[in-house]
Amino acid sequence: MNAARGRLFIVGLGPGAPGYLTEDARVALETAQDLIGYAPYLARLPKRAGQTRIGSDNRVELERAREALRRTEEGRTVALVSGGDPGVFAMAAAVFEAIETGDPAWRGLDVEVLPGVSAMLAAAARLGAPLGGDFCAISLSDNLKPWETIATRLDCAARGDFVIALYNPASRARPDRINDAFAILHATLAPQTLVVFAKSIGRVEEEIIVADLASADLSKVDMGTLVFIGAKGTRRIEREGARPFVYTSRRVS
């Protein structure tokens, strides 16, 4: 073990554009000796002399977390980067799983999560205020949890009249996951329930589709889409020559 005391920052980059970055995240990215992350996220960051970059593939979160912890233990200042917020379907949970199941010395490391603007909050801001009421976030990925759990949660969220944000609505292995999810939602929600597909938020190719549960074209949903399902109080404000605003009323009668 090195004499220097290492630090691990788990840094949220926000979605896409650099304007979403917080001041604390910016400073951590500048001062880190090692940058670790999914390669496309690292590619967003300006290169700095003397800074090591360890890019990795998707789906190896736990291995990436362990690499960050090993380097921190060696006394290095490490920034492990995450898109959006690290605590929302991203790297932070993987790091704490690695700490819990790994070298007991890791519990003593200096680990700090620097939050960011999650994809959900950024997409909501582009739309108006769809999360203006009570809401929930559900990942449709069944890599680490059974589909039955997801199905139960969708059903509970619909019965509770929550605004729902669906992460990971499609994958190469399971492109039709979103169809199964919508079948569950249809059982409880009215056909006119507002549905929004928010694609590539904060990037040049950004696209937003506002529809309803009955007519939404699910073939438009891909891996980079965040799907919002409105509550009863979610409504659209029509505008001339512009996309409607979408917001959820704070009032429930």
Next chain:
Amino acid sequence: MNAARGRLFIVGLGPGAPGYLTEDARVALETAQDLIGYAPYLARLPKRAGQTRIGSDNRVELERAREALRRTEEGRTVALVSGGDPGVFAMAAAVFEAIETGDPAWRGLDVEVLPGVSAMLAAAARLGAPLGGDFCAISLSDNLKPWETIATRLDCAARGDFVIALYNPASRARPDRINDAFAILHATLAPQTLVVFAKSIGRVEEEIIVADLASADLSKVDMGTLVFIGAKGTRRIEREGARPFVYTSRRVS
């Protein structure tokens, strides 16, 4: 109507400390001619020559939103500030409600929501990764929605095994709201369910209490507290001489 085209930025300050501010929010706060918001939020911001400040009391969100829209219509560049993220139990929904119910010309105004780090994401980051699984956010305030709606949502969230973030768990008028909420949760959740009280996150007086459903001392909950209720997969990682980390496993078996 003024010849200049007004702009309205609905700006999320994040919770407390300036390090949470995003780059886009910082620029908007610097370039705005008028700053409008709840007076304690405005007091956080550095004074700038030539910038007008209109501070207001809590609980007048709709009036504050209309003031911002009127000034925007006059051609001014306005920053309406919100703590945390403006879209999460904050100012954005009030602005869109004011637009929907107000002067039709307001629909044509240039309105942009600049998202921020919500209290929930900031508190989660300080704890570890409690939102590592599917989660929901519920405001316990019954000013604008009936308590029955809140009760149903708490019940659905518990049945769905969501991690739950409770906003506005107490108020001067209803200090015992949190007791009613816990009574509902007790009906479904195990006594050892993790509970966290995150108080004044990002401020000097920050305090975090980690407990469980059976033994949590509800008298510690005040207006500035965010309450987390864990899911089955939420656990604590004990550490020597430090507060435990709290995280929710990405795995559900």
